[in-house]
Amino acid sequence: MSERLALDLAVDLAGLERRPASHSVSLMNSSEDLISRSRAGDQEAFRLIFERYARPVLSFIYDLVGQRDLAEELTQETFVRAFKSLNSIRDETKLASWLFGIGRNVAREAIRARLRDNQTFLEVGPSDAQLRNGAQVSPAQNLLDKELSLAMHNALALLDEDRRVVFVLKVFRQFSYHEIMDVTGFTLAKVKTDLHRARCEVRRRLGPFLEADR
Amino acid sequence: MKCAECQALVQEYFDGELDQRAAAAMSVHLESCPSCSTELEQLAFEQRVYQSYEHELEVSPALWVKVRDRLAEEDNGWTLTLFGRSQIAFSKLLSLRFGTAAAVAVALFAIVVILGVMKQQNKQEVPKQLALSSETLPGEKRRPGETDIVSKQVNSNGAEGSIRGPQKKRGVVAGLRAETVRGKSSLVNGNAREPKTPVQFVRKAEQQYLSAIALLTRDAEQRPSRLDSETRAKLNSALVAVNRTILSTRKAVQRNPNDPLAVQYMLSAYEKKVDVLKEMSSY
Numbered sequence: 001m002s003e004r005l006a007l008d009l010a011v012d013l014a015g016l017e018r019r020p021a022s023h024s025v026s027l028m029n030s031s032e033d034l035i036s037r038s039r040a041g042d043q044e045a046f047r048l049i050f051e052r053y054a055r056p057v058l059s060f061i062y063d064l065v066g067q068r069d070l071a072e073e074l075t076q077e078t079f080v081r082a083f084k085s086l087n088s089i090r091d092e093t094k095l096a097s098w099l100f101g102i103g104r105n106v107a108r109e110a111i112r113a114r115l116r117d118n119q120t121f122l123e124v125g126p127s128d129a130q131l132r133n134g135a136q137v138s139p140a141q142n143l144l145d146k147e148l149s150l151a152m153h154n155a156l157a158l159l160d161e162d163r164r165v166v167f168v169l170k171v172f173r174q175f176s177y178h179e180i181m182d183v184t185g186f187t188l189a190k191v192k193t194d195l196h197r198a199r200c201e202v203r204r205r206l207g208p209f210l211e212a213d214r
Numbered sequence: 215m216k217c218a219e220c221q222a223l224v225q226e227y228f229d230g231e232l233d234q235r236a237a238a239a240m241s242v243h244l245e246s247c248p249s250c251s252t253e254l255e256q257l258a259f260e261q262r263v264y265q266s267y268e269h270e271l272e273v274s275p276a277l278w279v280k281v282r283d284r285l286a287e288e289d290n291g292w293t294l295t296l297f298g299r300s301q302i303a304f305s306k307l308l309s310l311r312f313g314t315a316a317a318v319a320v321a322l323f324a325i326v327v328i329l330g331v332m333k334q335q336n337k338q339e340v341p342k343q344l345a346l347s348s349e350t351l352p353g354e355k356r357r358p359g360e361t362d363i364v365s366k367q368v369n370s371n372g373a374e375g376s377i378r379g380p381q382k383k384r385g386v387v388a389g390l391r392a393e394t395v396r397g398k399s400s401l402v403n404g405n406a407r408e409p410k411t412p413v414q415f416v417r418k419a420e421q422q423y424l425s426a427i428a429l430l431t432r433d434a435e436q437r438p439s440r441l442d443s444e445t446r447a448k449l450n451s452a453l454v455a456v457n458r459t460i461l462s463t464r465k466a467v468q469r470n471p472n473d474p475l476a477v478q479y480m481l482s483a484y485e486k487k488v489d490v491l492k493e494m495s496s497y
Binding site: 043047050051054055058059062063068071072075076079080083148149152170171172176177192195196199202203206209210 | 225226229230231256257259260261263264266267268269270271272273274277278280281282284285288
């Protein structure tokens, strides 16, 4: 809530800083238009891309790495890399998949670096969203949500890296199989297999919880 | 279709990935097979449970600034305005390994310095009769160098009530009033208007409040478990109220950037938010 406001304020502040544009800028701008303008050095266009995709990319990376601070750092890296490689987009209509793909690579590198250093990268604990909303639900519901959140967080942490990314993209982000292929570079068969196995694993780990909830 | 085939395809059917013909065959089978339809129901039920998992994060206002600063620093054809460059310098200062309290102190110190400079500027630039025309600022007697932002004690009973006092941010307000009157007098005299330096100072103060708010928000959210639910609820509702006030006052300032009262209320609202967040962080 408070950060949402702060973001709004930051956006407004950026608006204060901006000079009047020669053409009107609207959130209805198409991805192709924003990419084309960003490539031409239009910083406002890239800021709009960031505004549109920062939240889903941040949440996606958080699902992969499980730590808010790290997820923010990796989101920052994702958008820096995205700006540097704007010329490499082959299909401008797939901006979301392209950004998620960069985010996935950045997260994977971080996970592997941490594994090399024998550090854990997924923390167990209530999510940021839960902490914010904790006061707005009944204590019983809050407890239930926290339990589910912890169980889900653990289940994600224990998934194999490939399965985790497929599960997150399908179940949380509702990406199609082909969009998941675009993000991950996996074959269709691997997407289906990993998704099936991930669902089975998560079902097994959340089993008692799912039964109780039903 | 046999059950084995159906079981193999049920995930794709549920995900909407089957072509029309295969989906139709599945539908027919599922209508007549309780075992297979149970599997489909299980997938649907699990999806509903997973959807209730709250994992969406809000984007910190500092994130875009960091991205922009890195692009500027790494020379990617990304150029910054003067305001942007000053923001980089400020964010670098904050990124030093200070504690949160120290960082907030630095931010507040910077605000004090800015307001001091503004006051000094106003002394030099504002004609005497303008300085005396502060009819809405009772009790204008102040010690030299005194600033309102750090010395004001905020009433903790609700966000909006506490920002109505006209005693705050006199430096900024006086600067803006002087700017407004200067504008009027220049119109009268037919002279070109001078640059709006007080407005720039207000923007900078606002940015620094924002940085302090971001730091305190992070700090407050890292330790909510120490708050009992009643206190947390009260603080959250105070935050909601103050957030609403900030939004409305910012809109007013955007509409009338030279309105001293709007600026005064807006900065008071920011200050109130800092106070509430400090209160949350103190538990």
